[in-house]
Amino acid sequence: MIVYDGNKTDFLHSVERDTIAVEIENNIYNKMKRRTAANEFRSWENSLEYMYKVLNDREIPDDSGIAIEYNIPQTSKRVDFIISGFDHHDDPNIVIIELKQWDKINAIEGQDGLVETYTGNTMRKVVHPSYQAWSYSMMIKDYNSSVQTNNVQLWSCAYLHNYRRKPDDDLDKPQYEEYLKDSPAFTRGEVPQLREFIKRCIRKGDNKELIYQIDQGRIRPSKSLQNAITSMLKGNKEFIMLDEQKVVYEEILLTSRKCMEDNKKRTIIVTGGPGTGKTVVAVNALVELTNDGQFAQYISKNSAPRNVYLKKLKGKIKKSTVDNMFKGSGIYTETEKNVVDTILVDEAHRLNEKSGMYKNKGENQIKEIIHSSLCNVFFIDEHQKVTLSDIGSVEEIKKWAKVENSQIIETKLYSQFRCNGSDGYLAWIDHVLEIEDTANYDLKDIDYDFQICDSPTEMQNLIVEKNKNANRARILAGYCWNWISNGRNDSKVHDIKIGDFEISWNLGNSTTFAIDDNSINEAGCIHTSQGLEFDYVGVIIGDDLRYEDGHIVTDFTKRAKTDQSLKGIKKLYKANPVLANQKADEIIKNTYRTLMTRGMKGCYVYCVDDGLRNYLKERIKI
Structure with missing residues (x-):
């Protein structure tokens, strides 16, 4: 779906009359029944003034097609700006332009195609604008039947009109080279370069025919x-x-x-x-x-x-x-x-x-x-x-x-391929953690390497040794230690400290902790390990799970302040203590159940609480 379409002349006239943002706003409401936020309206006014400057060139045909806010049909994503027409060989071409108002970015090492910038009233990780433009063009190319059938060539770029580029800029770091090559990024003062990019693709107008074809194209994989x-x-x-x-x-x-x-x-x-x-x-x-x-x-x-x-x-x-x-x-x-x-x-x-x-x-x-x-x-x-x-x-x-x-x-x-094919181990975990009453009171006849360690160092040594075989062993921990913000990308900054044992949480600049070569030196949390499996896991159980008076006890007050899993629990506790404790109990037990079932061959556990450690030792002796 296209929110705004016209030719170049239509667009220039709308900008000159100061109506372009209003037209887009009205179209969004009429077509999508969605109100436009004030900051989004201002962004159109700002960015489209710059696109007016770019297109105010006689060599860009007046009847070139223009589309603004093209909603890629199979997603909620919208392409900022599209220009359509034919090149000097009369081949159909479409240029996709991702518009950004950013004036500063920080490069991110270790995570593919990501940068950091100020957006949404705070600094956030977002995709590099060239990656974003490239991914949108490939999404259309891979799934739009009209593009495939008519051999429409798609070209993409980013235009950061407020961004002042400098030598060795973070925007141009080597890790973004592949995306910049396919989707160049143009910045403040580079209107002539952006015009040349457009004119290499668009020499003759199509009176928005190509845009219409794309908008009507059936969705199918190429x-x-x-x-x-x-x-x-x-x-x-x-x-x-x-x-x-x-x-x-x-x-x-x-x-x-x-x-x-x-x-x-x-x-x-x-x-x-x-x-x-x-x-x-x-x-x-x-x-x-x-x-x-x-x-x-x-x-x-x-x-x-x-x-x-x-x-x-x-x-x-x-x-x-x-x-x-x-x-x-x-x-x-x-x-x-x-x-x-x-x-x-x-x-x-x-x-x-x-x-x-x-x-x-x-x-x-x-x-x-x-x-x-x-x-x-x-x-x-x-x-x-x-x-x-x-x-x-x-x-x-x-x-x-x-x-x-x-x-x-x-x-x-039914069959459990983790834990050496044993459903019995999972049933035992449910029984031990008092999640549900099962017949598996002990680990007898269960072929699974489960050990309770007397120190986190002992557990770490076991996991490091197991990891040497195939990089398939990891340390995991309950979220009872704050994630230190100024050390999120430095494994030498140790968030978790237990006596003389120290280790860092998994690094913030990696999205693949489970398979990174060096992540054996870090501890993963529930959010970086759920849905994944290893050969062996070492699990640190924090003070949010204890053994007292003959029962497993959970304590949401021992969770780290940086953990969002129980966000809102304190407010709920004030209103309804029974319900709050019930929900927290389920989540904390489920968390450790999940962590303790990540290993296919074995699980080594260290408990901060002495009572829980002794209880688990007794349970594996039975």
């Missing part, structure tokens, strides 16, 4: 995208399916294909505990359905599993349009009904109601995912809810499926 993701999966041992994983996978394919045939909405709920292969099934289904010609997406609220599995899929490939297939769960707040063929939701228990930076967008992520797709698949383990904002449950999914008139299909992954 052959090149299908080939790319298929080649990544082929022979990748990380994604080999076993036994019932294959059964569930085939059920998903059958159901999704049926949706495409009869155009009826269906919701598949796949329940399964830790290590049952939910992600492996999801990624395999993503690849196969894309090869069917479907527009399919893999979704997770938590970025850690998404980033790690994407990296495992891509291998050493840094820049790939496959990235656009892996998205966060809050992208469907403004999408229309059934715009995506199949959405595969991993870690569905982590879904939230509201989306956005300030949790002020949308109504309910589960509802929006079901509404936006013809077929939707939710992979869920209700015992892995670990924050107050997690709303994912089987009943919640069923409720919204009924609202959306979507047929509900339920299936389950």
